[in-house]
Amino acid sequence: xxxxxxxxxxxxxxxxxxxxxxxxxxxxxxxxxxxxxxxxxxxxxxxxxxxxxxxxxxxxxxxxxxxxxxxxxxxxxxxxxxxxxxxxxxxxxxxxxxxxxxxxxxxxxxxxxxxxxxxxxxxxxxxxxxxxxxxxxxxxxxxxxxxxxxxxxxxxxxxxxxxxxxxxxxxxxxxxxxxxxxxxxxxxxxxxxxxxxxxxxxxxxxxxxxxxxxxxxxxxxxxxxxxxxxxxxxxxxxxxxxxxxxxxxxxxxxxxxxxxxxxxxxxxxxxxxxxxxxxx
Numbered sequence: 001x002x003x004x005x006x007x008x009x010x011x012x013x014x015x016x017x018x019x020x021x022x023x024x025x026x027x028x029x030x031x032x033x034x035x036x037x038x039x040x041x042x043x044x045x046x047x048x049x050x051x052x053x054x055x056x057x058x059x060x061x062x063x064x065x066x067x068x069x070x071x072x073x074x075x076x077x078x079x080x081x082x083x084x085x086x087x088x089x090x091x092x093x094x095x096x097x098x099x100x101x102x103x104x105x106x107x108x109x110x111x112x113x114x115x116x117x118x119x120x121x122x123x124x125x126x127x128x129x130x131x132x133x134x135x136x137x138x139x140x141x142x143x144x145x146x147x148x149x150x151x152x153x154x155x156x157x158x159x160x161x162x163x164x165x166x167x168x169x170x171x172x173x174x175x176x177x178x179x180x181x182x183x184x185x186x187x188x189x190x191x192x193x194x195x196x197x198x199x200x201x202x203x204x205x206x207x208x209x210x211x212x213x214x215x216x217x218x219x220x221x222x223x224x225x226x227x228x229x230x231x232x233x234x235x236x237x238x239x240x241x242x243x244x245x246x247x248x249x250x251x252x253x254x255x256x257x258x259x260x261x262x263x264x265x266x267x268x269x270x271x272x273x274x275x276x277x278x279x280x
Contacts, residue, residue, distance in 0.1 A: 003027035004052035004095075006037055006086065007059030011157025012100065015187035016056055016194065028052070032059070037082035047089035054096045054198050057086055060130075064104070065243040067125040075129050083133035087140040096143040096204075098194050103150035103182055103210075105131040108247020115253040116148075116206040124244040134206075145197045146206045147190070150252055151220070153271075154187030155278060161271070164221050168230040178218035178234035182250045183210035186270035196262050208252035211267035223271060 003020070007013040008029035020027050028050055036042050037059055047055070060079055061067065067075035083099060090097040104127030105120035122128040137144050153159040167174055193209045196202075215223075218234040225232055237246065254264060265273075 001053045002051060004047070004050055004055045005029045006035065006055065006057050007031060010058055010060075011152065011154050011159065012187050012190060013056075013058035014156035015154050016058060016191040019188070019191045019195065037085055038077045040081075040085045040088070043082075043085040043089050044092070047086075047093055047095070051093050052090075052095045054098065055086060055090050056098045056194060057083065058100060060100065062126070064124060064126045067129070068243045072125055075125055079126070079129035080132045080136065084136040084140070087137050087144075090143075091140050094143070096145070096198060097137060097141055098145045098147065098198065099133060099137045100190075100194075101134050101146055101148040102127060102130045103148060103247060103250035103252055105134065105148065106247055106250050108180075108250045111249060113251045113253040114208075116208055116256055123247070126244065142204065144204055145194075145202070147194065147197070148206065148208050148252060149185045149190055150182045150210045150250060151184040152187060152190070153184060153274065155274070156187070160184075160217075160220070161224050161274070164224045165228075168225050168228045171230060173231045173233060174221065174225075175233045175235045175240065176218040176221040177237050177240050178216045179236050180246050180248055180250075181214055181216050182247070183212070183214050183252055183254075184220055184267040184271065185210040186265075186267075186274055188274070189265060189270055193257065193262055193264075196260070200260065202260055207257050208254055209257050209264070210252055210254065211270045212254060212264045213266045213268065214251045215267065220267075223268065224275075 009031040061075045106114050107121040107123045120131045153161040222232045
């Protein structure tokens with residue numbers, strides 16, 4: 001099986017490469033300098049020449065606040081146009097596309113957990129673009145996995161866990177919002193499910209993947225800093241304004257993913273294993 005990875009130097013792409021390396025599986029890794037996914041002609045030629053069986057589309061623009069204004073165009077180019085270009089190219093060579101989406105496709109107004117069939121209603125530019133990316137994948141492809149995830153952390157990029165750990169080095173007290181609820185997602189768990197879906201020939205369609213159990217950001221931060229000499233205090237979203245809207249309640253329903261037989265660790269266990277890894 002020939003594998004193509006976009007965004008291979010990013011947080012998820014790097015995790016996926018290490019996973020495949022550990023399994024002795026070869027792949028073609030690309031990043032922006034190797035493959036400009038926003039250029040349709042370049043993508044079309046690259047994919048036709050390489051002839052992949054599966055494309056793991058890890059490339060994304062993820063600076064949520066900047067996507068509201070200064071990077072609005074880049075957000076559109078990468079997350080919508082780039083995804084469309086890959087979807088069309090994948091169709092041409094009959095490849096399966098694995099597209100990573102987000103809990104931000106939902107507005108977070110529901111108090112229920114969000115199922116794969118719930119209607120998206122994004123309220124920020126990043127969520128809007130990722131949802132449009134989903135629609136492009138569905139428009140051009142039959143062989144696809146759209147995997148929505150949330151609150152991603154991992155060893156190889158900037159994320160909330162590293163931010164908290166770094167702030168704890170210079171602050172005795174931190175304030176974190178306690179009225180936004182979701183599920184943290186370790187990149188290792190996400191990469192494992194991406195390959196699981198392909199290797200086990202799961203039914204094509206939309207899946208939700210995060211680590212099990214839910215929390216708010218304050219609870220997540222408190223767990224991250226449990227053994228640090230720092231006080232974590234809860235605040236409301238109103239007391240911590242951000243440029244882009246954050247869903248207040250974006251807990252993803254994992255039942256469809258669990259029904260495949262894939263074992264999902266809790267976020268507490270994932271955080272514990274991740275922390276042990278970076279402390280080696």
